[in-house]
Amino acid sequence: MNLDFILWTPSPEMFSLGAITVRWYGLLFASGFLIGQYILAHIFAKEGKPEEDINAVTMYMVIATVLGARLGHCFFYEPDYFLAHPIEIFKVWNGGLASHGATVGIITALYFYSRNRKGQSFLWILDRIVIVVALGGALIRMGNLMNSEIVGRPSNSPVAFVFGYGGKDVLEQHFGQVVEKVSIQKSGISQAHANAQGIELKPLTLSVQFKEGVSQAQAQEVVSQIPQVLAAYEASREDIEVESSPKVQFTQAGTATIANVEAYGVPRLPSQLFEAISTFLLFAFLYLMWNKKKGNTPEGSIFGLFVVILFSLRFIYEFYKENQVAFEDKMPLNMGQILSIPMVAIGLIVLYMAYTGKTKVKVQ
The missing domain is CATH 3.30.2000 (STM4215-like)
Known part of the structure; x- marks a missing residue:
């Protein structure tokens, strides 16, 4: 008899108070922003940036993440349905967020944020933000695990979960x-x-x-x-x-x-847990990189590394995950992999520019 598997049955709901239900995903999603704001405040203080800018950049991040992730899911994965039912786009509580969309949203929002911020160029703020984005991504994947969603393919691995x-x-x-x-x-x-x-x-x-x-x-x-x-x-x-x-x-x-x-x-690979662990390690690596140099890194270098590592891992993980929508079953690469390729390319270009002196070097 073989019982070498993990039976995963926790409820997505933490508790209810009357009509209000607190879910693990929502708590972990919100925690990413709250903890990220604390870390960002530390970074800004170390580099002598205005404390009041922290609230501003956090607001840009919250709006860009939710809006970008929602629109990314709607138009990358289910465009026909959401174009026919546009009101459904606003029903975020029904689920459906895409990390590629969130990335595009964050980059766009931070471009507008940086335009009127002295000493905070576009690449400078991207280098700092991706540190906390990595932590937020790890917490969101833990939320996916608590929801028993974005599961891996069936596997005989001893680390498999039965959801x-x-x-x-x-x-x-x-x-x-x-x-x-x-x-x-x-x-x-x-x-x-x-x-x-x-x-x-x-x-x-x-x-x-x-x-x-x-x-x-x-x-x-x-x-x-x-x-x-x-x-x-x-x-x-x-x-x-x-x-x-x-x-x-x-x-x-x-x-x-x-x-x-x-x-x-049916035992499945816990792909959410694998992504959560690797993204948390990416957060630790990027923070230590910033901390060691105390901000004196080529502008764009931290952002470039983040994008290359995160989306290279995403490309690989997709081979071990179930497709999210049916049309992906007929594709040699699924939508997550297709969208990851240009992100990795962008990261490599930024890294090349950063380490060949084609981006401004931050020196305190």
């Missing part, structure tokens, strides 16, 4: 009138087996607790529908599989019936 929250949520929502809650555990009974692609499915147990008063006959009727329900929803069909006639064990918890249903999970 179970989607299946749990689908069953609770679909059978909400009779089901109290659903939990998912690793199974010590079922045997792992491989699917047609050679991926070793992981044995799980779906514990379905019914509301008081639901008879075992009613519970059996619900259990018989579970395979079809899981297969019908995008949030669950690619992560949790239940055979048409699964093994089921009924137990009682007081007056409530519990059905323990045999299931299997």
Whole structure:
């Protein structure tokens, strides 16, 4: 029996207060700006820049990141839909942000910011901003992990995750009138087996607790529908599989019936976690580079390194991630990779200019 996998089932929601729900993604997204502002204040203080400019550049960043990331997703990944339903563009809470769009938005906003800031040229401010952008990117990818989204491809790797929250949520929502809650555990009974692609499915147990008063006959009727329900929803069909006639064990918890249903999970690479770790390391590298030189680096050098490293890694990671939209399945490279190529090229050009003296050198 092979149980060498991580079962990932945390809720995207931290807690609710009445009609207000606090989500991990929102908290981590906001934390990127708050922590980034603190780090930027430290950088500005060290280099003798006006403290009041920190709030200004932060405002530019917030607006540019959200607007650029949203428009990037809408027009890079789903242009037909959003052109036909333009009002949907404003519904950011429904999800859909693209890092390439955020990058374009930030660069554009900082160009306008730098025009009237003495001693803060366009490349100078880009060099400082990308340090905190890297940290924000790491926190956003952790938010993606908490949302169980932007997942990796199925894999037999020992570090694979089974993303179970989607299946749990689908069953609770679909059978909400009779089901109290659903939990998912690793199974010590079922045997792992491989699917047609050679991926070793992981044995799980779906514990379905019914509301008081639901008879075992009613519970059996619900259990018989579970395979079809899981297969019908995008949030669950690619992560949790239940055979048409699964093994089921009924137990009682007081007056409530519990059905323990045999299931299997599809292990996937936790691509969000890989990106979060590498982007955090990129943040540390860029900050140490700035700190060691105390700002005396060729203008554009930190920005150039950031763009080359970040989007080179993004290009590689895309080989191990599921495509975000269906049209990418027919492409030799997906949209994330196509958009990364010009970003890397821009970074290389800026680096060349910085280290051949074609950009202004900052000397305190």
